[in-house]
Amino acid sequence: MATFLEEAKLLYPNMSDTLLQLFANTWSQSGNPVSAIQEVRQSDVYKTEFPGNYNPDTGQVRYNETTYKALEQSYIGTLVEYGIPEQTSKVLLAPQFVSLLEGEVSAREFQQRVGAAYEGIVDNIQGVQNFFSSNYNVDLTPEAIFMGALDPSIGEEIISGRITAAQIGGEASRAGFTITRTEAENLRKAGLNQAQARQLYTAAQKDLPRLQELQQRQEPSDDALTLEEFTQAVVFQDPDQLENIRRLEAEETSMFSASTGYARRGSRVTGLTQE
Secondary structure (H helix, E strand, C coil), X not given: CCCHHHHHHHHCCCCCHHHHHHHHHHHHHHCCHHHHHHHHHCCHHHHHHCCCCEECCXXXXXXXXXXXXXXXXXXXXXXXXXXXXXXXXXXXXXHHHHHHHHCCCCHHHHHHHHHHHHHHHHHHHHHHHHHHHHHHCCCCCHHHHHHHHHCHHHHHHHHCCHHHHHHHHHHHHHXXXXXXXXXXXXXXXXXXXXXHHHHHHHHHHHHHHHHXXXXXXXXXXXXXXXXXXXXXXXXXCCHHHHHHHHHHHHHHHHHHHHHHCCCCCCCCCCCCCCC
């Protein structure tokens, strides 16, 4: 006749020996395997081994233990495909896995999220590496950059937020601008992420030359509008810089209206959208 522990191993092959022994002991005392597993799933040992699986609101688990482990492994496997070692994922991304499991994010949805994050940085990894090397004297691997893109808190843990600052610097470089380490870190501290940095420098690449040309036509003695002033307007909503840009654009509209009979409908400098 099979013992309680032997039966436990057959019922829950994905549990550790510690949990199986706890289940077997509880089952032998109560004589009821259903109530025994319910009690085990509420234990601290279970919550450590299957974090995020027990839902205190419903009193039930989100997944059976086999499905839980398979889903966790699918997350890790997806990251392995993008060059993130399995052990690195388990250590650094464990909190994110818990959030994914609690959010019941499927393997396919996670693949799509990771793919989108990768596409967002793959063409700018070199720029980020160059900025990081020049400003921090540290060589950052593409995998570390990718980890930072997946979860900004990982970047913070790796190098105290420097990944995000380097990504901002890389986006500036990608658009043909050069910014200092201090400028990049100030933007990071202001909450700018990589996607918003790309918006900022794409807008600057498009609008700054136009604004500088307008300024030189109207006020040739003044210094040309700088990238820093443009950033102050777009990111920090500096009232003086915003007013300066709005005045230039208003005069541009007036100029086109007078010469062609219609107002110019071009790009206008606006704030960044939230991601």
